[in-house]
Amino acid sequence: MPKRVLSGVVCSSNNKNTVVVKVERTFKHPIYKKFIKRSKKYHAQDDSDALKVGDKVFIEETKPISKLKTWIVVNQEKKNDT
DSSP: OOOEEEEEEEEESSTEEEEEEEEEEEEOOTOOOOEEEEEEEEEEOOOOOOOOOOOOEEEESSOOOOOOEEEEEEEEEEEOOO
16 A cells, blocks of 8 residues: 655754654535635654745655654755745
8 A cells, every 4th residue: 555645845843853844735615616725734764854934845744753742854845935
């Protein structure tokens, strides 16, 4: 079974080797047929510890690293300019 890969934006990088990534998804409402945005935050392992808030990253599912971390940062989409 392949591992899930999600793309999102780093919303917190205060902890050592950990970033919090906000992943947004859109889906169509079954009755009203309008598109709805939902977001969820994932804790991910960042060994380089170089990511900043606003960076776009890809995260991949892995075995549990700690109580909250079950994702690792695979690669960075692009750097934040500010």
